[in-house]
Amino acid sequence: MQRKEVDILIVGAGIIGTSIGAELSRRGASVCVIDKGNVGRGCSYGNAGWMTPCFSMPLPMPGMLMKSMKWMLDPAGPLYIKPSFSLDLASWLFHFMKAMNATQARRAVDALVVLSQKSLIEYEKLGQKYPEIRFEQKGLLMASRTPAGVAAAVEELEYVKDVGVPGKKLTGEEILAMEPALKGPLLGGVYFSQEGMGEPFQVVQAMASEIRKNGGEILENCELLDLEMAGNKVDKVLTSQGEIKAKQVVIATGSWSKSLAKLLRLRIPILGGKGYAMILPKLEKQPTYPIMIVEKKIAVTPRENTLRIAGTLELVDQDFSITQRRVDNIKNGAREFLRLPDTLEVQELWAGLRPCTPDGVPLIGYHKDIPNLMLAVGHQMLGLQSGAGTGLLVADLMENKKPFVDLGVLDVNRF
Numbered sequence: 001m002q003r004k005e006v007d008i009l010i011v012g013a014g015i016i017g018t019s020i021g022a023e024l025s026r027r028g029a030s031v032c033v034i035d036k037g038n039v040g041r042g043c044s045y046g047n048a049g050w051m052t053p054c055f056s057m058p059l060p061m062p063g064m065l066m067k068s069m070k071w072m073l074d075p076a077g078p079l080y081i082k083p084s085f086s087l088d089l090a091s092w093l094f095h096f097m098k099a100m101n102a103t104q105a106r107r108a109v110d111a112l113v114v115l116s117q118k119s120l121i122e123y124e125k126l127g128q129k130y131p132e133i134r135f136e137q138k139g140l141l142m143a144s145r146t147p148a149g150v151a152a153a154v155e156e157l158e159y160v161k162d163v164g165v166p167g168k169k170l171t172g173e174e175i176l177a178m179e180p181a182l183k184g185p186l187l188g189g190v191y192f193s194q195e196g197m198g199e200p201f202q203v204v205q206a207m208a209s210e211i212r213k214n215g216g217e218i219l220e221n222c223e224l225l226d227l228e229m230a231g232n233k234v235d236k237v238l239t240s241q242g243e244i245k246a247k248q249v250v251i252a253t254g255s256w257s258k259s260l261a262k263l264l265r266l267r268i269p270i271l272g273g274k275g276y277a278m279i280l281p282k283l284e285k286q287p288t289y290p291i292m293i294v295e296k297k298i299a300v301t302p303r304e305n306t307l308r309i310a311g312t313l314e315l316v317d318q319d320f321s322i323t324q325r326r327v328d329n330i331k332n333g334a335r336e337f338l339r340l341p342d343t344l345e346v347q348e349l350w351a352g353l354r355p356c357t358p359d360g361v362p363l364i365g366y367h368k369d370i371p372n373l374m375l376a377v378g379h380q381m382l383g384l385q386s387g388a389g390t391g392l393l394v395a396d397l398m399e400n401k402k403p404f405v406d407l408g409v410l411d412v413n414r415f
């Protein structure tokens, strides 16, 4: 049964799919977004809400080899891979190691900063229209107690300052004066002054509202099952709610994308980078700024009446199970730096799978052999911060405009 016919079908209603849908529909395209679940209930639901161009360094940075090997084997480390035999994992690790070179890292950082800065401008506009996203641009603090932590924060600063992300190094005392919610002593860190934050689920809902307002449609509980080709183009998409004929198809399925790879005749080596986020009651001494506790890799986000703490990256394949020990590590790490009550009331505990490519860079662009198939997947730990910019980029590519980023580094056919 043919259900409908559209210009552009977008598969996946996370921040990436809805941002693309909002931008394309704003430019007048007839758009339909489908999701196998509900809008914004994938990885975009409970993330830390940071819109922070300063965090544009991909995971496999040069010099990370020894550090990441140590972390990967430590179940309490911030990056963990459960030892197991899997060809997918072996191939992912091979490309991960290969990507640790300075030239590639520089190109990746430059492209990700641009995508994130474009996004920040869009989120500011969206925040004016939708106050419920609680967009704020207070900046972000990286705080550390160790020389290695301060060095990591300064390295981050050095990498992004030349591409227009302002920040300054601070002493421990300076950080404590700015953010008395932190417990001293601190050795130092960095303050990035222009970073933003918001409510991630509300941002996706706002994008979805834009799509509907612009005449687009969103079908929930509608799963892509197969693609039907006519020549070298996708003609129809077979879904759990019937066939949809589309002139162009965009895949924005986050950490689920690897399983679509066979249908797309493409290698998409994306694994899930499982992370956890917890909502806690507002603290007596509530932080004012979003804070990265550097050595623990814990993100602290102040919310109106609560506090969100998030962290860990555990490389998995579609496994949403919760490892209590890793959740406890986040709580204990946060407790070392914040005045948490003795008994913690966790109001919500959430696990999400960051769509992680081995080189830490998303895949955005047209499939080389299927000219009406666009991919926008693999936004790893920065899907929110680069989501709206991805929407602009995809819309520009569809209109044959000159891309505003180095498309080579995002090449969807590179693996």
Ligand SMILES: Cc1cc2nc3c(=O)[nH]c(=O)nc-3n(C[C@H](O)[C@H](O)[C@H](O)COP(=O)(O)OP(=O)(O)OC[C@H]3O[C@@H](n4cnc5c(N)ncnc54)[C@H](O)[C@@H]3O)c2cc1C
Pocket (backbone or CB within 6 Å): 011, 012, 013, 014, 015, 016, 017, 034, 035, 036, 037, 038, 039, 040, 041, 042, 043, 044, 045, 046, 047, 048, 049, 050, 051, 222, 223, 224, 225, 252, 253, 254, 255, 256, 273, 274, 275, 276, 277, 310, 311, 351, 352, 353, 354, 355, 377, 378, 379, 380, 381, 382, 383, 384, 385, 386
């Ligand atoms: C703990 C944690 C903290 C984070 N903090 C931040 C942060 O502060 N800032 C930031 O920028 N990023 C952060 N991230 C990363 C960010 O959440 C992700 O990069 C982003 O959500 C990815 O968005 P997406 O749209 O690609 O994927 P998703 O939001 O997962 O959306 C993909 C959608 O595709 C749908 N789908 C899959 N398969 C099919 C199919 N066959 N048919 C139809 N639909 C399908 C799914 O149902 C899902 O809704 C964090 C992640 C975690 C886990």
